[in-house]
Amino acid sequence: MILPIVAYGHPVLRKRATDITADYPQLEKLIADMWETLYNSNGVGLAAPQINRDIRLFLVDTLQMFENMEADEKADYPDDNGIKSVFINAKILKLDGDEWPYNEGCLSIPKIREDVYRNESVTINYLDENFQSHTQSFTGLSARVILHEYDHIEGKLFIDHISALKRKLMKGKLTDISKGKIRVDYKMLFPG
Secondary structure, rough: OOOEEEOOHHHHOOOOOOOOOOOOOOOOHHHHHHHHHHHHHHOOOEEEHOOOOOEEEEEOOOOOOHOOHHHHHOOOOOOOOOEEEEEEEHHHHHHEEEEEOOOOOOOOOEEEEEEEEEEEEEEEEEEEOOOOOOEEEEEEEHHHHHHHHHHHHHOHHHHHHHHHHHHHHHHHHHHHHHHHOOOOOOEEOOOO
């Protein structure tokens, strides 16, 4: 089932999410619905707060991104072939490499994109959908998407990484999003 994406301004997007256990109600269905929602909205990552759940769960699929890249663009990310994974109760262990800019967007803040600086790689501990523990390092675009989604479970948004001046300049657009004055090709849930 396709779930509505929570729009900017909804309080769940600013709440630090809580860990879950393997007996979380209908977790398997929730994850399946999140995958369906992610693909319906043409995203590469989706966090539970974006579907109005304040739990530490997010999905990342950068495989499709790499499949659609030109060979010369892929060469910019030699250590990243893309991933498709579920991350539960994730905890960042280490950030490595220089911070580099990339033009990011967010399904909860549609039609706004800004350059965001993030580290080249991240080492993260997480549980998969079978509650098996993993500690892995990711680089390039996969690391970036993981860090973006990780921010969501920490109550942060990509616009928190840009200057106060840029945020001030986009205030009108953000207000319009929170009021539902935006058109997108996917279902959204607006505050209030």
